[in-house]
Amino acid sequence: MDWNTLATALFGADHGISQEGDVLRGNVRFDGNPLTVIGTTxxxxxxxxxxxxxxxxxxxxxxxxxxxxxxxxxxxxxQMLRRRDELLGINRAMAHLGMSIxxxxxxxxxxxxxxxDQALSGGFITSGLIADACDALPEAEIRVMRIPAMARVTKISEDRLTELSRSNPVFAPGVENYVAMGxxxxxxxxxxxxxxxEALASASGEDVRAADGRTRGGRRLAAAVIQRVLDAA
Incomplete structure (x- = not known):
């Protein structure tokens, strides 16, 4: 779904969100209350x-x-894979975005x-994954790392990772797997x-992703490990 169709479905044809290059921004009203919208396309x-x-x-x-x-x-x-951005400190800029959120x-x-639409790698980690909650449209594409890249980092063969991805959401891309992991x-x-x-009504500052992953079977140990660390602190 393109951003304008989505905005119209959420806020009406006169939604007030504008596109400047690849950036989306606007101040809209939803159920009579103001809401800030920021994003990319x-x-x-x-x-x-x-x-x-x-x-x-x-x-x-x-x-x-x-x-x-x-x-x-x-x-x-x-994230932008360009030498200019690396020299300018892309790591600091993206950290600044995450810290601002x-x-x-x-x-x-x-x-x-x-x-x-699409959410990959660091551009997703420093935005949606830092929000109170991150939701998705069913047709969205989500992944942090492709299997070939994962194979290079982990030194596990692509065939083995492909096999693991069939039964373990941690190794697999796809929006359903990210739901399973929380x-x-x-x-x-x-x-x-x-x-x-419903999303606005249920949003809270509590991070329940590990608990959701345990309940949904996508991350069975994260919540227990977090609790052990808290208990030992």
Whole structure:
């Protein structure tokens, strides 16, 4: 689904969200209440410029509109793989974006992520996965690392990883696997405005991803390991 069709389904034809290059932004009203929307389109690679632009909108919302909910519309191919961005400190820019989102959450803003098209690698980690909750459309594509890249990093053969991915969501791309692992809270089907209303109503600052992964069978040990660390602290 393209971003304009999605925005129209959520907020009506006069939604007020604009596109500037690969960046989406706007102040909309939902159920009579204001909502800040920030996101990307065109499978945008997140480099220094895009990371700082998004962080600026988040911080401006915190400063100018205390408590206003923030919706992140996610469509990214991951971090920008370009020497210029590496030299400019892409790691710091993306960390700044993630910290800005976390700061907004700590200041009482409900922050929701919605993967409406594609979410890959660092561009997803520093946005949707830091929100209070990250949801997705059923047709979205989500992965952090392709199997060939995973094979190079882990030194496990592609054939073995492909075999493991058939039974273990941790090794497999796909939106359903991220739901199973708890990274994606739920899929939005049917009336999208109803789905957004429910998402806003159930958003909280509590991180339940590990518990969801245990309940759904996608990450069976994470919650137990986290609890052991907390108990030992």
């Amino acid at each position: 065109n499978h945008a690679p997140i480099g220094v410029r895009l990371a700082l632009e998004q962080a600026r909108v988040v911080l401006d919302t915190v400063a100018q509109h205390p408590g206003r909910p923030i919706l992140l519309l996610i469509d990214t191919q991951g 976390d700061f907004a959450r700590r200041r009482g803003h409900r922050v929701l992520g919605l993967v409406y 990274g994606v809270r739920r899929l939005w089907t049917g009336d999208l405005a109803v789905a957004l209303r």
